[in-house]
Amino acid sequence: MDARLLGHELTGISNYLKQFDHSFRYEGDQTLEGFFRFEQKVPLPFIGLKPYYQEGTLVVHMGSVGTIGNPDPEYKQAVLQPLGLQGNIHFYENYAALRDAYLELAAKEVSGETISNADRDQLNSKYEHFVVEYGLLNSPDNRRRILEDTAFGVIALSSLERREGERFVKADILTHSIHQVKERFITDDPIEALAHSLNDTGKVDTGFISAAMGLDENEVINRLGNHVYMNPASNEWETADQYLSGNVVEKLRQAEHLYGQFPDNLHYKRSAEAIAKVQPERIPFELLDFNLGERWIPNSYYERFATSLFELDATINYFPSLDAFKVNTGMNIKVSREFAVYTEKRTYYLRIHFAGTCTGEYNPFLYL
Secondary structure, X not given: OOHXXXXXXXXXXXXXXXXXXXOOOOXXXXXXXXXXXXXXXXXXXXXXXXXXXXOOOEEEEOOEEXXXXXXXXXXXEEEEEEOOOOOOHHHHHHHXXXXXXXXXXXXXXXXXXXXXXXXXXXXXHHHHHHHHHHOOXXXXXXXXXXXXXXXXHHHHHHHHEEEEOOEEEEOHHHOOOOOOOOOOOOOOOHHHHHHHHHHHHOOOOHXXXXXXXXXXXXXXXXXXXXXXXXEOOOOEEEEHHHHOXXXXXXXXXHHHHXXXXXXXXXXXXXHHHHHHOOOOOOOOHHHOOEEEOOOOOOHHHHHHHHHHHHOOOOEEEEEOOOOEEEEEOOOOHHHHHHOEEEOOOOEEEOOEEEOOOOOOOOOOOOOO
């Protein structure tokens, strides 16, 4: 067990002993007395709260090292919870200054704000000064102390130094920006430009493609040809795979309607013609089947469905021995004419299949 874990264990013992209605006096090693805290002390107020401080942030305040609790951003104050061991004040002061400088610079880096060389040099100088006086942050003793900062200790250790082989070296952020400047994409291949547009912007961005190819938008559309189509409903360009799929019946209705309203829009016309070519074949009436028959569904549900569909009273029975359903109903105009198809040889009626699932097989019952 290292010293850091020992501190937590001793604090836990102290809290446990306080549950009993007795007075305790500490007579052990005086360097460990702070962990027990038998004497009730008034919490120290901390008024140096910075915007990025949070619960567990290590600070040095009025000669005492501790972590803050119950931070109140509105009043910029918190409660200071002193550490059990109060040595190495200068170490913690230097660490807190280095950590705060890093957090402020990193926030600017993430937001895209330009960071001056002076600001980065100042952070690097703080790091160099710390290392000269105390050694690397990730050295065992320093690491143990820094991890007392439960809010940012791990972040500081992993962000200010990086492992290189078997040793730690200063992180890149101390010397230069960690953001890579993305080179401008240029190409004369329209398909390559389209692929980059989909990858970088998530859509067919004609402005992006125009900039990459050095052409105006109309020329870009001509170069892309049948790889893109205008969706009249959204007035956005889409890839052929995207536009010519999905609910193509509805898309055709929308395209024809909007082209009828704007006959001069050649993009709408082109989209309407393309979507018309991928319409699915209509399924003949005699091939339409409605498959039902889950055995756990009460028969009454099927009876209500059949009664509503045929507009006749219908009863349905299930025969476990045959694993089949049977429907009984009468005949009316709806059954004999509306749901019927007449041919020269025979008449086809609407069929309702109740398919069983207990055996995992398709078992059509007696159908109309």
